[in-house]
Structure formats: C-alpha cells, structure tokens
Amino acid sequence: MVILIAEDDELILKTVEHKLKKEGYEVLIARNGKEAIDLIKVTDIDLVISDIMMPFASGTEILSAIKAFGKDIPVIMLSGLGQEEVVLDAFNLGAADFMVKPFSPTELILRIKRLMAQK
C-alpha cells in the first residue's frame, strides 16, 4: 500500500514517514504541493496525507488535481488551528478526513487504517 505525504515541515514529514514505514506502508514524500501533484499524476497511490498550506500548491489544489486526473484517492488533510474555512472547502472538494495540528501520529495511523478498511 502506497501512501504519499505532502508536507513542508521537515519534522512532521520525517515523523509521519518513519511511523508509516514502521507500520509496513510504502511511503512517498513531497515537500510542496507541486511535487505532490506531479507524483499523483504518474504514480499509483492509495492514500494521500497533505498539509493544507504548502508552497506552490495548497492541499485544496491537490484535491482538485486528484479530481482532474479522475483518480479516487482518499486524502487526509492536516490543518492548523483557525483554518476551519479552508477545511470546509477541503471537505467540499472530497477530503476524506482531517486532523488539526498539534496532532497525534498514533491517531493518524488509526485513521489511515480505518480509511483503508472502508476502501
């Protein structure tokens, strides 16, 4: 199972990457929105974890790109406090779930497992 993490914060990126690898997932990483969109276009990805605010393309733009590519990939959004409006936009664009920072990596894994089970 391939999971893409799109996140510009190095610590969050590393931590989620290691946590997912430890759980046995194959992990791809993107440090900005554009890199993420390029990867989604050419790779078979089962799930995306994306920060909402990122350089070059935001989390909502990633959601739009997934739609435009005609792919059905669940996306978990990571948002900061006070980004409720953007989160609502993300849900309207088809985000599967979201977590507010500060977040628990263990809880993130549980949510991934739940989403994968639904899939």
Add this chain to the structure above:
Amino acid sequence: MGTVHLSILIHDLVLIFLTVLVLILIMMGAVLFYGFYQYKSLKNKRDWESVIDSRVSNAIVFSEEKEVQESEFFHSHSQEGSFRNLLLEKLVSSKKKFSGVAQDEIQRLFVNYELNKEAVQNLNSTKPYIIAGGIQEVTAMKMTDSLPQVEKYLKHPAAQVYNEAQYAMVVFKGFSGLAFLNTLDTVLSDWQQLRLLGSLQMIPNDTDLSVELWLKSSNLSVVIFTLKLIQKFQMLALYDQVKGLLYHASEKVRLNAVLTLQVLENDRTKDDFMEAYPLQPVKVQLAILRAMKYSNDKRYYDFFMTQLNNQPIVALKIEAAQALLALGFSESLKETAHSKAVSEQIREIVKHVLQQKI
C-alpha cells in the same frame, strides 16, 4: 629639477594606487571571509536542524520500544551551547506540532538533556527577546518552578516580555492566571486577546466576581477582552452587567456588548436592544440591527419596518431591509418595492436588497 619632481610625483601616485589596491583587496577578503562564515553558520544550523529533527522523530516513532540511541554527531554536539539552544528551540516548536504520546516523548528529551538550565539562563537574560524566548520555553516545557519569575515579568517594560508572561500565567494557572487583569494598565492587543482566550479551555464556577471587576476596568482593552470571555463561556449570569455596557462611554465597548448580548440572548434581549437603540451612534445601531436579524425573532417586524420607512440614515434602512428579508418577510418587501405610498429611495433600497438575495 623638473624631472626629479615628476619622478617623485609618479612614485607617490604609485604608492597611493598600491595602498588603495591593498585596501580594496583587504576589504574584498573581509567580505569573502564574512560571507563564508555566514554560509558555514547557516550550513551548520541546517545540519544541526536535520540531526535534531531525526532525533525527535525517532523518539516519537519508537517511543514504545527501547531507548533510541542518539547518533555520534548528536552526541558530540550535545554539550555545545549553541547546539543545545537550537535543540531547545526545536523541542519547543515540536510541542506545537504533536499531541498525545508524541508530546510526552518531546518532554522526555527535554528532561534527559537537562535543557531546563538553558531555559532558566534565557529567562535570566537582560535582552527582552531572549527573556521572551525563555518564557516560551519554560511554558512549553511546563517548568512550574519558574512560575514566580515569570510572574515578575508581568511588569516588564518590554511588550514582548509581558505578553509572553501573561500567556504563560494563563497556560500554567488557567482562569486564575488572568489575575493580572486586575491591575493591567497596558493595552491587550487583539492578537494577545485571541491567544489568551484560545489557551483557556474551561473556567471554574465562582468566577463572576473577578469578571464583574474586569467589566468595570478603566482599561478598555480589559473590558473588551472580558466581554469576549463572557461570550466564549456563555456566562449567562452576567447578562445585566453586560447590558449596562450598552451605555459605556466607549463605542468599541458598546459594540462588543451588543455581540455579547446576542450570545447571551434571553426573553428580555429584544426590549433591551430596542430601549438602547435610539441612544446609540450609527455603528452601534447597525450592530444592534444585525444582532436582531440573527435572533430570527419575527416579533421585530414592526421595528424593522419603522426603521426602513422612517429612519433618515440610509445604512440603517438597508440593514433593516436585509433583516426583514432574513426573517422571511420577502413578500412584504416585494409589496414595498412596488408601493406608491413609500418614497423612491425606499423602493430602490428594497429592490436592491431583493436583488442581492437572487
């Protein structure tokens, strides 16, 4: 003689030229050296950040397993002052990114590397920005021993220091940490008000006396903050005190009082708003009309119609028409839009409001 003079002049010119050249070379060397030094510092910082991120990340990911070994690089730098300060800074920022067990692991790293020494050192600095950083550090790392010293900084002359101290008091002590409001004579900025409100998750039951005192403060920012506090925790018992603020000398306080009454709304709110309305400046009247609009109370119909028909101020007429529409009186508005009994201005306002809906 002339030739001798000329050769001396040329000799001097050459000397001057060489001196200038040497000076330029020295300056270029200095600039290059400084640039290289800056580059090295930046590179070092990036390398260190990467090593620290890995250390923190490993601690979080492998928390349930045996103690994670630190890299040789990390170990060799872990006693260097600037490395330790960067580590402390990174741990504090990491705490804002993770919650749950991950946060406990970050705290454990802080304790294991005895970074409390650095935090206390920063707290004792003479430079305001370092003190502010120190307060953030002891707050994030829950160093309750440092609380008395943080409390002293509530009276520090630098805004960045007393702002951090105020925030720290609330984080450490919750509602009772707001006691500094009793004597606060500086302005609580909008941002600071948001931070303080955001850090308060609950309030005890016996808070009314303190809150009443703050509502009477001569510091307007304290009054406004208190009104926001009443809104957040829906402190219904303070309705009458808030109502009294509809007649406060400050327009900003009156506006916040309207918003607060909207949150505390009860059976008397309609009459209280209507009684206060004629005595208010236009901005507050607009706020009252909006509050009435959102109350979804159809009993306001006559009042809004009176405002629409008889109010001389256009902004209030428009707000009244919008309120009527929001309350579901669109048919009545359509009639007004075509009525010959009202002025052309009112018909235009109503048509405009009806069009906005479409």
